[in-house]
Amino acid sequence: MHFTINGQSHDIDVDVRTSLLDLCREHLGLTGSKKGCDHGQCGACTMLVNGRRINSCLSLAVMHQDDEITTIEGLGQVGDLHPLQDAFVRHDGYQCGYCTPGQICSAVGMLDEASKGWPSHVSADLSDVELSDEEISERMSGNLCRCAAYPNIVDAIREVAGKGNRDPNAEVGREVAA
Structure with missing residues (x-):
């Protein structure tokens, strides 16, 4: 099979049942994306495919x-x-860092979606x-x-989006973690 990952071409013989996450981690040594739940529920494995964010643990590489x-x-x-990697570092948008690669890839995709005017569940004005x-919390x-x-994740994303600092009175993440 042929893959273009991070701008590099790869021709690799891999079982058709291999997930995109496992292809990257186990066959190509790209271990930044993490296997968290392996059920598409945590987002630690988020990658961008043709600019769109996906849970790579749920997607077969052959696709x-x-x-x-x-x-x-x-x-x-x-x-x-x-810029998002830099902002995450400056805003301390990580602690253990396990989810950080997925958070950053998701934020890149999310900012692109928002720039195209795609609404979310909480968009007040479509x-x-x-x-x-x-x-931002809903989209992430x-x-x-x-x-x-x-x-801190929201602060980093807001900065890169050019939206300034977070409202200090806002309750960010509560609905995300629920």
Whole structure:
């Protein structure tokens, strides 16, 4: 099978039952994306496929031949971080770091969705999506953080989105963690 992952071509013989996550981790040594629940419930395995975020633990690798796949390793490098990676570091948007690669990949996809005007469940105005704290929390609700770094994650995303700092009175993450 042929895959393009992080801009590099890979021709690899792999069992058709192999998930995209296992292909990257076990066959290509791309261990940034994590296997959390292996049921699509935690988001630790989030990758971008053709710019869209997916839970790679639920997706068979064979389904993504010739797609453009981006893992956390493809977003930035040491000394040249992606803006979201940099913001996560500066805002302490991680604690143990296990969920961080999935959080960042999901945030990249989420910001692209919002820039295209895609509404979420809590979008008040479907013609003009505003990235409020509630909106960011809803859009990131598929990515869980057991350490509860949600306010810092939202701050990092708000900064990259150009929306300034979080409302200090907002209750961010409560509905995400529930």
